[in-house]
Each structure stands twice: as C-alpha cells, then as structure tokens.
Amino acid sequence: MVMLTGWFDSGRGRATGILLMASSLGGALFPLAVGSGIEQFGWRHTVLLTGVGVGSLMLGSVWLLLRDGRRVMPPSPAPGTSKGQEGRVIPLLLTRRFAAIVFATGSLWFIIIALTQHQSIHLARDVGLARSSLPSVFSLFFGCSVVGKFCFGLLSDRFDLHRVMATAILMLAISLVALSQMTPGATALLYGYAMLAGLGFSGAFTCIQILIAAHYSGPLYGRILATVVLIDTLCGALGTQTIAGIRESQGDYTAAFIGMALLATLSAVMVLGLTRLTAGPELPAQSTDAHS
Structure with missing residues (x-):
C-alpha cells in the first residue's frame, strides 16, 4: 500500500481494488481446484502441486517488482529529517481522527477475521x-x-469515501444477521448471505486501505500505516478468540453474530463521523498546537 499510494495520486481506489482482488480470486478458485485435486490425486500430491505452483508465481512477481525497484523507491530524506518525523508522528496518533479510524478499522478486522475463521464451523x-x-x-x-x-x-474514487465505506459495512452487518438465522433448508438465504457478505466484507476491507491513505498519505504514511496494521492485527486475533469463547459458553454462534452485526453498525456510524473532519491529513504542527 505504501508503494501503491506513491504510484497513484488519482484513481487510487480503483488501483487498490484491483490489487486486493488477487486474494479473493485465489479464494474463489482454490477451493474448487484443490477439492477436485484431492479427489483425483490425494491430499499429499495436491498440496505439493499447489505449493510449487503458488511459489513459482510469488517468486516471479517478486522478481518483476525488484526489477522495477528504481521506480518504486522513494527519494532519500534530507539529513536530520528522520528525527524530526519521529517527533511528528506521536501527535498524530493522539488525535480524535486517529482514534476514530483505529476504532473503525480495528472493529472491522475483529469482525472479518472472526467471520472467515468461524463461518465454515457454523x-x-x-x-x-x-x-x-x-x-x-x-x-x-x-x-x-x-x-x-x-x-x-x-x-x-467517484463518491464520498466515508459514505461508500459505511455502505459496505452495513452490507456486512446485514449479512451477519442473515448468517445468525440460517437453517439447513434455506438455500436462498444461504447463497444470498454468501453474495452479500462477500460484497460487504471486500468493500469494507478495500475501503480500510483507501481510508488510511486518504487521511495520512505523505512522508509519515508508512509509520502510521504500520501502527494501524499492528492494532488491526491484534483486533483480528482477539476476534477469533472472543467468538470462539462465546460459542463455547452459548452453545452456538447466534449471539456472537448478532453482536458482530451491532459492532459493524457502530463502526459505520464512526466512519460517517469522519466526514465532519477535514478531508486532508492533519499537519503535525497543527496537532501539536492543539495539544499545547
């Protein structure tokens, strides 16, 4: 995302969507390919063939990226700039905007990781x-x-980012309610859930990346992104454990999925609240003045 943000000033949302499509494309193709491979060749040979194929593609992609390294490397900072930047990051992390963004993205990672880990069990x-x-x-x-x-x-790219993201989050919330009410014979509800959850999950996931870049693109973007990713990862791990604990105590996932839907709704409200803040990233000097 740091490289992509540097590459694209306009059309960043479309570029981010194309980049992130790869993970979902693999998730759509691999279950079918691996499932048929296990039936024909057994799981050992299927794992071996899959590992060789995926590894070759990954190494080829890395080689292409390294070959174009001169075009993706940022310009070297001036001497003494790094120390000044370290002092400017902390005030940004103490602002209301950062707290709202971290709450929204952390909640979504809590939901997304828990959903992808537990929906098959449910x-x-x-x-x-x-x-x-x-x-x-x-x-x-x-x-x-x-x-x-x-x-x-x-x-x-074409509409207000915060409203687009809130729409995706609400779609995810509705799909969680549908999942909590699932029955064995409800085929229409099952496939409707899969479509709505897929769209909502992917839309929210994509908008998270664009949201951080929209508010904090600049010389401090890499450090802020690393901080947000760290917090989001911890929230994702917490989500998996929390939902598992709720299922053990309640006997099913109904309460967990309803709670996740409510959390998603709150996250959507928080994202919409960001529209009241300035569209551009906060300047460290302004943030420091606000706290002095």
Whole structure:
C-alpha cells in the first residue's frame, strides 16, 4: 500500500481494488481446484502441486517488482529529517481522527477475521450444511468479494469515501444477521448471505486501505500505516478468540453474530463521523498546537 499510494495520486481506489482482488480470486478458485485435486490425486500430491505452483508465481512477481525497484523507491530524506518525523508522528496518533479510524478499522478486522475463521464451523456443525456444499458457498463468497473490491474501490474514487465505506459495512452487518438465522433448508438465504457478505466484507476491507491513505498519505504514511496494521492485527486475533469463547459458553454462534452485526453498525456510524473532519491529513504542527 505504501508503494501503491506513491504510484497513484488519482484513481487510487480503483488501483487498490484491483490489487486486493488477487486474494479473493485465489479464494474463489482454490477451493474448487484443490477439492477436485484431492479427489483425483490425494491430499499429499495436491498440496505439493499447489505449493510449487503458488511459489513459482510469488517468486516471479517478486522478481518483476525488484526489477522495477528504481521506480518504486522513494527519494532519500534530507539529513536530520528522520528525527524530526519521529517527533511528528506521536501527535498524530493522539488525535480524535486517529482514534476514530483505529476504532473503525480495528472493529472491522475483529469482525472479518472472526467471520472467515468461524463461518465454515457454523455452517457445517450448527446449521448442518453438507460438507460437499461448502466449496460452492465459499467460492460464491470469494467470487463476490472479487467484484466487491473492484466496485467499491471504483466507487470511492467517484463518491464520498466515508459514505461508500459505511455502505459496505452495513452490507456486512446485514449479512451477519442473515448468517445468525440460517437453517439447513434455506438455500436462498444461504447463497444470498454468501453474495452479500462477500460484497460487504471486500468493500469494507478495500475501503480500510483507501481510508488510511486518504487521511495520512505523505512522508509519515508508512509509520502510521504500520501502527494501524499492528492494532488491526491484534483486533483480528482477539476476534477469533472472543467468538470462539462465546460459542463455547452459548452453545452456538447466534449471539456472537448478532453482536458482530451491532459492532459493524457502530463502526459505520464512526466512519460517517469522519466526514465532519477535514478531508486532508492533519499537519503535525497543527496537532501539536492543539495539544499545547
């Protein structure tokens, strides 16, 4: 994201959506490919072939990136600038804007990681869905997330980013309510959930990246992004453990999914509240004056 933000001043949302489509495209194709491979070759050979193929693609991509390294490297800072920047990061991390962004993104990572880790357990064990049906459901989920990442990235370039992001979050909240009410014979609800959750999850995930870049792009962007990613990762780990604990205590995921839907709604409200703040990144000097 640091390189992408440096590459694109305009059309950043569309570029981010295209970049993030890769993970969802893999999630849409791999369950089908690996599932058929296990049936034909067994899991050992399938894992070996998948590892060789994926590793080759990753190494090839890294080679292309390193070959273009001169174009992606930022200019060297002036002597003594790094010490000054360190002192300017802290005031930015103490602002209301940063707190609101971290709450919104941390809540979404709490929800997204918990959902992706626990939805298969809920559908297979609690709902009683046949395991043979899971690959098609997850392929639809990730297939819609491919579309969602590009579409919401494109929409963020043309409309207010905060409203676009809030829309994606509310779609995710509605899908969580639908998942909590899932029954074995509700085929329409099942595939409707997969489509809505895929679009909402991917739209929110894409907008998180664009939101941070929109508020903090500049010389301090890398450090602020690293701080946000650290907090979001911890929230994601907390989400997985919390939802597992709720299921153990309640016996199912109903209360957990409803709670996640409420948290998503609160996150959408928090994102909409960011529209009242200035559109550009806060200057460290202004932030320091505000705290003095």
